[in-house]
Amino acid sequence: MKLLNYTTSYFAAILFLLLGIWAVIFYLEMLDEIYDSLDDGLDNHKMLVIKQAKNNPEILQRLDFEDGSYTIRPISDQRAINFRDSYRDTLMYMQNEKEYEPVRLLETVFKNGDNFYKLKIITSMVEEDDLIEDLLFSLILLYIGLILSIVLLNNLILKKIWNPFYGLLQQLKNFRLEKDQQIKTIPSTIEEFNLLNTRIEQMLGKSISSYNSQKQFIENAAHELQTPLAISINKLELLVENEDLNSEQIELVASVLNNLEGLTRMNNSLLLLSKIENQQFPEEELVVFNDLIDELKLDFEDLASHKEMKINVENFSQLEYKMNKGLARILLSNLLKNAIMHGERSSEINIRISSKSFNISNISNQGSLDTDKVFTRFQKNSQVKGSNGIGLAIAHTIAEKYNILLNYTYEGKHSFLLSFPQVDS
Amino acid sequence: MKILIIEDQQDMLQNMKDFLEKENFVVETAESVSEARNKIGVYTYDCILLDINLKDGSGFSLLEDLKKKEIEDGIIIVSARNSLDDRLQGLNLGADDYLAKPFHMAELNARVKAVLRRRQFKGNNKIKIGNLCVDLDEHEASIGEQLLNLNRKEFEILLFFVSNQNRLVNKSALAEHVWGDHIDQADSFEFIYSQIKNLRKKLKTADAGIEIKAVYGIGYKLVEE
Known part of the structure; x- marks a missing residue:
């Protein structure tokens, strides 16, 4: 109410x-x-x-x-x-x-x-x-009159008085920290509202700046890690070519290399994530998801056939959406990669594309994932070695950036659904 | 073959230098834009590896100068700034390739050789090792007179090994080169193993004079028998 x-x-x-x-x-x-x-x-x-x-x-x-x-x-x-x-x-x-x-x-x-x-x-x-009759009658009239005038007063005067409050509320309702928007408060002669306005402006300003500096920090940190990682990996690659090394030593180097490569991948993912969040993909074009999934299906063909998996694509309708093509590719390939990695050997992956939705499902004996945490960074699935648990977080961040809903459900199958907003044309 | 590496990170520079020298390239180095300008003015190089973030300026401006002077050296940008904008800007300015840090040495090697091939062997784009012949224009490989029946990925694997002949090729370097980002997880190593197995079988059936050797834990090495 x-x-x-x-x-x-x-x-x-x-x-x-x-x-x-x-x-x-x-x-x-x-x-x-x-x-x-x-x-x-x-x-x-x-x-x-x-x-x-x-x-x-x-x-x-x-x-x-x-x-x-x-x-x-x-x-x-x-x-x-x-x-x-x-x-x-x-x-x-x-x-x-x-x-x-x-x-x-x-x-x-x-x-x-x-x-x-x-x-x-x-x-x-x-x-x-x-x-008595007169009294009752005038009483009812008085009552109705009072209620009407209160409603009228509320609507005219109170609404005017509360205008700054409702204006603020409306903006807060649509406010998203990631969207980098400003809240415009309506100046008021009422002390309480002015206090509310300044406090909210201060709080939001603080949140926005700490959110931005956090994003910036992650990007800078990830960026600064690239060179030392490159140097370390390359030095080990040079070392391991040394003829004098015995097999035990080679294995040691191999283990270090593997871990450094894992670190590199994680670093790349973090960098990508913060780049998406920092709006560094401004170019947009109309992406046809049906064509994109056909391309990706080819890219993943080897990996899928290695696991003897079959990828079925059902096109019910053409799905077009205006977004960055590179990100669209990452979004779909992360979902597809996830389905292949976690799907059972010799099972099927089903993709259904309609004009406003994209659904991908795979069979796995692991049971339902935690729906609250599935898109959280570093939500690792211990059963799959080498997965850094960031792929779905990236998919989610991309979807969110373009107002696409990404949902996970489990009904015997793991199913990821992308729901696209209705575009007014 | 002469290569110039322009890079202000000394460790990075040394790594690349050591690696490329093992490939019998003559390698020279520069740590700043001004030093690079001096060297480029005096000598010609077959390939220049150019870092973007240098102490005394941007690699892009150097690249622009090179192109203005119509210097024909092959140029590969090597940068930690792996952004699409940089990549496009670099390629638009006339660079031949763009390699993002961190990279594997085998990848650098393959890129350098690809650039050199494009520059040097116009028209005759074939590589021969023993009785193996790789035709880069036709995307075909043959043993003697016999054409190998390779699919697209198998050809790419073979080409990557050929570019890194006698060098140790890291499994993930191979995976990233052939399958891109798609195969960076989970049972990828098992997957690569099975791909290599298929390729080896085909080479062996055709009586190839080369062999892909496994180096335990690290990867593979292509050697001439």
């Missing part, structure tokens, strides 16, 4: 509760006032009736409400003494409305001469119904 909607929903709930409580209290207060005024009216009426009864004893015999709003009937002394005045609501049949309507009733006793009489006075309270 968005921050703005979140506050709105909170406001809605709180307002609902507050307005509800307020409505109940307000209603009770109003009711109290109304009863008070009705009862005062009845009291006044009572005085008038009692006064009238003294002058005109005829009315002491009014036993029903036929032509007035009161009745009087005599009661025994005994009952009169224990009687207390009472106000209550009741229903009475109204001739005009032809139904029962609520009325306020006052029952009281008074003494006229030596006799006690019971007096019932009524007054209509029909309007009170309307009052």
Whole structure:
């Protein structure tokens, strides 16, 4: 849920509760006032009736409400003494409305001469119904009005206020350290946002510069290693040609040479990796993957036939993508090399190419690889000697550079899938 | 044959010098652009090995000067800067080849000889060792009158050995030369062994006067019987 909607929903709930409580209290207060005024009216009426009864004893015999709003009937002394005045609501049949309507009733006793009489006075309270209705109606209106204005305010004012925040958020959402992009913050008059902006700028600046210097370091280090490696390997090559060496000594030199060559390959891979990350392959062209895999299939023919493996390529559709051709070649050849190296002897490698995907799968009895780490540098597979575990990391880095998704799945077969983004043309 | 090595890393320079001298080349050296300019002005060389990063300047500028003066020496750039740009720039400026450090001596040897062949034996591009004859234009090899039935890779293997006759050829040097980067892992040695085995069989059936000898742990050596 968005921050703005979140506050709105909170406001809605709180307002609902507050307005509800307020409505109940307000209603009770109003009711109290109304009863008070009705009862005062009845009291006044009572005085008038009692006064009238003294002058005109005829009315002491009014036993029903036929032509007035009161009745009087005599009661025994005994009952009169224990009687207390009472106000209550009741229903009475109204001739005009032809139904029962609520009325306020006052029952009281008074003494006229030596006799006690019971007096019932009524007054209509029909309007009170309307009052509740009106109250509820205006309450709902008020509630809706408040919610609407909050939503409106959120959208107009808050959005404007939070604009720097959302602008920053949007950029952070798309921010990738490897992509070498800058975050442009929107200046604000709000202190907190300015603090956030400067802090984020500082943090990102630090991250970017340390990321860059790390990349630069790897490239420089790998680069500086080339010459000493070359010298060492060449000196050993010269040494081993020496006729005086016995076979044991030759074997020793061979072992050192092998390790130095391994180091050279790893160094080359690291250099390539950092060159890709340092954007040193700017040239791009439309690469036809179907043709590229045909070329690579030829290159790997010897190696595959040595392991008695068969490479099946199924072209469902032409796959074209704009990228650096050299890197495309490295990407595919690393995947193919991986499939040949780790595939079972005499098994098949299946390649399926459709317009937006490239899938390569091989059979291996090693079981699933760790999907989280398969594209991590130096993720070695101990079963295959000589593999430096960097080929898939390079493939992944290349794919990432061109927004291609590289996924690994295992369902009886090791399967690597390249998914190409839809290109808007 | 005279070769000039321009390289400011003394160890590197010495290695190349030692190796090429064993091939009976006359090797001269220069450690800076100015020293190289002096030598090139006085002598002519069949092949120049040129490092790009020199103390007193870039090898590229030297290369440009050479080409302006229409000096016909074969030039191989030897550089630790293995970038496509450098390679293209070097070749566009007229270098014959580009070799990235680190490299194997056998590879250097093969490249130097290829350049020399292209320069020297125009029209007659054949190498003979004993009764073996390698025709570089036709990509064919024959023993006496009998044509060897070699596939593309086998021909390349044979040619690499022929360029490095009597020299110890490192297995990975061979693998990198013939199969490029594709075979740098895992059971590559077993793979190379089986490729060599096939080639040996073909040479033996044709009664070749040469033999590819295995040097345990290191690689192979082509010798004349």
